[in-house]
Amino acid sequence: xxxxxxxxxxxxxxxxxxxxxxxxxxxxxxxxxxxxxxxxxxxxxxxxxxxxxxxxxxxxxxxxxxxxxxxxxxxxxxxxxxxxxxxxxxxxxxxxxxxxxxxxxxxxxxxxxxxxxxxxxxxxxxxxxxxxxxxxxxxxxxxxxxxxxxxxxxxxxxxxxxxxxxxxxxxxxxxxxxxxxxxxxxx
Amino acid sequence: xxxxxxxxxxxxxxxxxxxxxxxxxxxxxxxxxxxxxxxxxxxxxxxxxxxxxxxxxxxxxxxxxxxxxxxxxxxxxxxxxxxxxxxxxxxxxxxxxxxxxxxxxxxxxxxxxxxxxxxxxxxxxxxxxxxxxxxxxxxxxxxxxxxxxxxxxxxxxxxx
Numbered sequence: 001x002x003x004x005x006x007x008x009x010x011x012x013x014x015x016x017x018x019x020x021x022x023x024x025x026x027x028x029x030x031x032x033x034x035x036x037x038x039x040x041x042x043x044x045x046x047x048x049x050x051x052x053x054x055x056x057x058x059x060x061x062x063x064x065x066x067x068x069x070x071x072x073x074x075x076x077x078x079x080x081x082x083x084x085x086x087x088x089x090x091x092x093x094x095x096x097x098x099x100x101x102x103x104x105x106x107x108x109x110x111x112x113x114x115x116x117x118x119x120x121x122x123x124x125x126x127x128x129x130x131x132x133x134x135x136x137x138x139x140x141x142x143x144x145x146x147x148x149x150x151x152x153x154x155x156x157x158x159x160x161x162x163x164x165x166x167x168x169x170x171x172x173x174x175x176x177x178x179x180x181x182x183x184x185x186x187x
Numbered sequence: 188x189x190x191x192x193x194x195x196x197x198x199x200x201x202x203x204x205x206x207x208x209x210x211x212x213x214x215x216x217x218x219x220x221x222x223x224x225x226x227x228x229x230x231x232x233x234x235x236x237x238x239x240x241x242x243x244x245x246x247x248x249x250x251x252x253x254x255x256x257x258x259x260x261x262x263x264x265x266x267x268x269x270x271x272x273x274x275x276x277x278x279x280x281x282x283x284x285x286x287x288x289x290x291x292x293x294x295x296x297x298x299x300x301x302x303x304x305x306x307x308x309x310x311x312x313x314x315x316x317x318x319x320x321x322x323x324x325x326x327x328x329x330x331x332x333x334x335x336x337x338x339x340x341x342x343x344x345x346x347x
Contacts, residue, residue, distance in 0.1 A: 041233060
């Protein structure tokens with residue numbers, strides 16, 4: 001079994017997990033990064049997901065199916081992480097629906113599964129069906145020790161807006177981050 | 188099998204307007220769409236992974252239905268109550284029809300798994316039907332998102 005598993009996610013998902021769900025991250029992780037000739041279907045290939053997200057992000061494709069899919073995925077996180085009828089849910093839903101595409105810049109989580117207790121590595125989907133190398137982890141933690149690294153967060157090279165870099169560098173409270181996303185991110 | 192059979196049931200245009208013209212209704216309906224998408228997406232093998240179990244989704248959809256019933260009861264006291272109540276009934280019916288369709292696609296997959304000698308439950312047939320449903324759900328979500336944004340912009344225009 002591979003030691004390192006990968007999960008490609010939009011930067012928006014990282015922001016939500018970091019600022020609004022207490023630094024606890026949800027991830028489907030697959031291995032290796034490019035599982036060519038392995039049983040992993042497209043939805044379990046971190047490389048394919050990266051490609052499918054990076055290209056419409058770079059092209060600013062307003063009609064991208066992958067970005068629409070990611071909006072729904074981040075919405076699912078909102079359902080899991082907030083209370084029904086709460087103002088927080090309503091505000092986060094609005095961000096999922098209307099935030100600028102620039103927030104769908106793909107980043108890659110790298111998880112050393114040797115450091116994760118087996119009970120937290122859930123097998124599901126194609127992992128069960130066709131034996132692809134993947135797990136669902138619902139509670140990856142930031143902090144000491146960090147349970148994952150982030151790869152390909154090349155914000156400066158990509159020339160993303162400075163407020164994205166500010167969010168990445170941290171230092172905001174939950175409320176400040178929400179206000180920043182609403183004032184700068186909504187289009 | 189034809190594409191129409193597994194396409195989501197779209198709300199009529201007036202019903203879409205009714206949904207997007209109110210924040211609460213928009214939130215509830217799009218939440219239902221998000222959950223129904225999750226119920227089937229795994230079967231496509233390409234459009235993403237499921238976040239919730241079917242049991243969790245059934246529970247959440249039941250809670251949404253209860254809130255819509257509550258809205259129906261409250262609508263009884265409003266001036267245009269007949270129209271609002273009727274439309275809320277249609278919203279509930281639409282969610283229920285799409286839920287049944289999603290379950291039908293899942294059952295197709297389960298039937299195939301029971302018969303399969305290869306232990307590969309997600310057949311090409313299931314993948315195709317799931318893709319039709321999931322694509323339709325994404326397109327419905329995108330349509331509502333755009334309509335809702337237009338409605339919000341209109342509301343903020345001083346002349347309105």
